[in-house]
Amino acid sequence: MTETVVNDVLAGIKVLEVAAWTFVPAAGAVLAEWGAEVVKVEPRDGGDPQRGLVSSGLIPSGPGGVNYIIEVPNRGKKSIGIDLSTTGGREVLYELAKTADVFLTNYLPSARAKLGIDLADLRRANPDIIYVRGSAHGPKGEDADSPGYDGVSYWSRGGIAYALSGADAEPVGARPAFGDVMGGLTIAGGVAAALFKRQRTGETSVIDVSLLGLAAWNLGPDVTSARIFGRNPEPTKDRRKMPNPLVGNYRTADGRWITLMMLQQARYWPEVLTLLGLEELLGDPELADDIGRYKKRGEVIDRIDEAFASRPLAEWVKILKPLSGAWSVLQTPIELHDDSAVIANGYITLVTTQNGTEFGMPVNPVQFDEVQVRATGAPEHGQHTEELLLEAGVEWDDIERYKKDGSIL
Template identity: 35%
Template sequence: MTETGLPLAGLRVLDISSFIAAPAAAVVLGDWGADVIKVEGPEGDPNRRIMHDSSNYPKSEVNYPWQMDSRNKRSIVLDLKQADARAALDRLIAVSDILICNFPPPVRDKLRLAYEDVKKVNPKLIYASLTGYGESGPDRDRPGFDATAYFARSGLLDAQRYEGGPPGVPGPAQGDRATAMSLVSAILMALMHRMKTGEGSWVGTSLLGNGLWSCGVIAQAALVGAFLPHRPPPDRPRSALGNIYRTADDRWLQLTIVRADKLWAPLCRAMGLEALIEDPRFATEPERRARAGELAGILSDTFATRPYEHWREALAAHSVTFGVISRPQDVPDDEQAVACGAVVETAIPDMPRTLADPIRLGFATPRVAHPAPALGEHGEEVLREAGVSAEEVASLKASGALR
């Protein structure tokens, strides 16, 4: 299928957002055919520099965060503090289908970029808003990042820590990318609404809301007054059959056996522990839970005798549910990640492979990733397509409204 045949081909998206969650939503729309125009201020999206500005990003000569989160976009630089630039943006809004914005409400109001403002310019526009904490409530105006709103405020960090230990610090943008998919879903619903009614609409999501949704089991339990103590360490787990184990070659396996009545015997056979099958200490699930530390010790000692590859074959042969705890450095050689379409080739010279968005369609394949734009690379081109004359473009450049 050609790019013009992609499901979102013909849609114009204004990505007036920064950092990761909202721009990543725009990436997904672009992957499936939309024309995404990145509207940046004079300093550019901070995501252009985040690899160097953040101590938590692996360093590389390739600006991979910018390439990943701005592939297939065009860039225009408008100084929206200037009236002429704000008027030029209205020209773009008038001919666009979707606007993605992650300014906090006070900034939107100051720039006249709230939904009610842009709706006057284009009543059919879909306005997609990403916030840290939601559109209402005492914290609506607070800026939020995924570490603070998605992970910390939602309870995810506390729910995952071991007893006596501090909450873990999440890796960069883990909550941002999950939240981006919620924003994409909201936009697609708005497109369906517009198809039925001809009307534009506001849609949105928040990092906090997505964090709570991801923490759903624990958070919903709390809503009915149910709590678990912090997770005990692996040597005395709640269940030895839902635990992590180290192999002889310093890899880690995650056992996740939900149907112990069905998989207890196969696990024992796979590990060469047939004597445990009828061992009265572990004969039933309540007994295995009561002696979880003792059983974990036996399993831990056994897993430590052989390398991961041995256990992978042995457990798989007996249909035992497990997963290897992959390291980031394993991703380039993960054949399954390539086979399922999660890692794909690009048309970016210095980044020949990238991560695909997680959507798969039986009737189309996503656009090949092309290089992310230089700052303001397409400004004049984008304005001329919106009907701005060459003389007006020259005037905007002269005033500094267009960079």
């Protein structure tokens, strides 16, 4: 790891993470990029099960063995391998908890009780620790102990897939960790608020964030309007029925797409038509106001379609550059690496893995004092076990004993 975290707003804060996969670990990654020391507690055998997605062949590794699905939610952390099913393993965890400010977990309630990592267990070790639970469906109700992933609890149960697909279409499949990474950022914000409360009042907090609750929040306008009007909002599948011709996607001659997003149609109408070479529409009295353009929107959209289809994307980028309204090329993920705004603001940074391989990875979007985030790579399984225990005051002889009895890696 060649780079260090620049943002230090949480310098001096220690976070203890007993979590797997992406949802809650993503919160630890954000907190690490904000300057906190984040200790990832992984199972002694095998580590975070997400590590195994590459070794099992379910997800390919990148050149140089980059395990991107581990790097994204675990950048900047330290790793310790602990068997929490053992007495010694729990002793080690509680020792680490004594000096921690925050405890993160996404284990189910039944697993937390079995492993001794529930609220009461951690508060006995440290009464001031902020206890954070990330869950699929929330801490209450009949599904509180039911498992879930973002593809189930966020994407499907939370209504995201329906909102994007509609009633009759085959559901749109979820992208990897789509809700997880947003949930991690949400948790990090909650942790920051709880730290401020504790600093101001001396009182600690229990924080709960669920994937289901996150989905409801993301779909706020749709969920609210659905009950008000008694029907589910449906995505507009017929482009000719879009209410505003200046809001939508238009295909270029080379098969690329340009998105127009000008909600104040009347304000931008003359400017857009002029740039598109459709000045003759400006003299049409039936298109003189928003109501007229709405009534004939299908015909207008057809004309705009024809205009965009007459030139390739590169030409349209030059033509539309002076447009004062909002528009964009519909970009691919790989194109984000070369996006001028992404580069200027440091939204993707170069990271070096433990074996020296360099790759580009997005950082969390929060910047403090215009300082760009400099991410570090994810740790190897159990990489910092001895270091962390020695810093916690555990004697070397005890570390050797814990290793021999299988409590730690």
